[in-house]
Amino acid sequence: MTARRPGGRGRALAGLLVAAALALAGCTATTDDRPRVVVSTNVLGDVVGELVGDQAEVMTLMKPDADPHSFQVSAQEAARLRSSDLVVSNGLGLEEGLQRHLDAAAADGVRTFVAGDVVEVLDHATGDAAGTPDPHLWTDPARMLDVVDALQPVLAGLDGVDPEQLAARTAAYRGRLEALDAEMVAAFAAIPADRRALVTNHHVFGYLAQRFDFRVVGAVVPSGTTLAAPSSSDLADLVTAVREAGVPVVFAESSSPDRLARALAREAGVQVRVVELYTESLTAADGGAPTYLDMMRANTERIADGLSS
Structure with missing residues (x-):
């Protein structure tokens, strides 16, 4: 008995199946052979990506709008x-929830x-964190320039x-970065000397204050981490400081609830x-x-507007 040869439609179908199998095999075999750079925070992830471009796979662990003090990673x-x-x-x-990894x-x-x-650490x-290293170095663009300068030769040493x-x-x-620094100098220069005072959710502006000549009056959470909580005496002390300094604005971090900052504004008994x-x-x-x-740039504009008006 002679076997029937497949007709035109059968041959076409067989060809499509073979092509699909080959394409699937190709997709499976293809891998990203670029070096992989894993970055903890999204601030540093953005900077690393700007430097290396598509020459490396840059994997940023911290998602947008997360808190670097508390974010976790999957297995x-x-x-x-x-x-x-x-x-x-x-x-x-800084990376309290990630340090063990x-x-x-x-x-x-x-x-x-x-x-x-690679930076001069403050x-x-x-507050409760007095005497411990301040991790919020990115609030000073001059220190980020130091980071960039030190990072370049490390990235250059990666194969590929x-x-x-x-x-x-x-x-x-x-x-x-240098243009940003100049813009910040110009914007902050317009703030009157008696208003160059900062109150925030927690102690985050030490580097910015040193670089641009601000006074840090205090923080709603008297700590270097958002994981801490203020006591009633902490709030009372800060209310006194706010009244004495005549601070018109409390700055609240976008990734942290601002209910404590709003409570402080009410307790201060002044228009804050x-x-x-x-x-x-x-x-x-x-x-x-x-x-x-x-x-x-967004922070510079809001600080300058808030303290100048």
């Missing part, structure tokens, strides 16, 4: 962190870069990264506005601070 993300080519973190106690990656021999190791001057392309992107981003800032986290693309430069 899959932790595994990718420990198998990465480079881990970039802030350090100085960062330590595990370092113990496994993963190359690490800690921003807090200690918290007041073109040092010349990296140098060009780094130079361009440095120019944008609550203004939201982006100090701990970037936002989603449709938010007010999708990049580090956007965040700093």
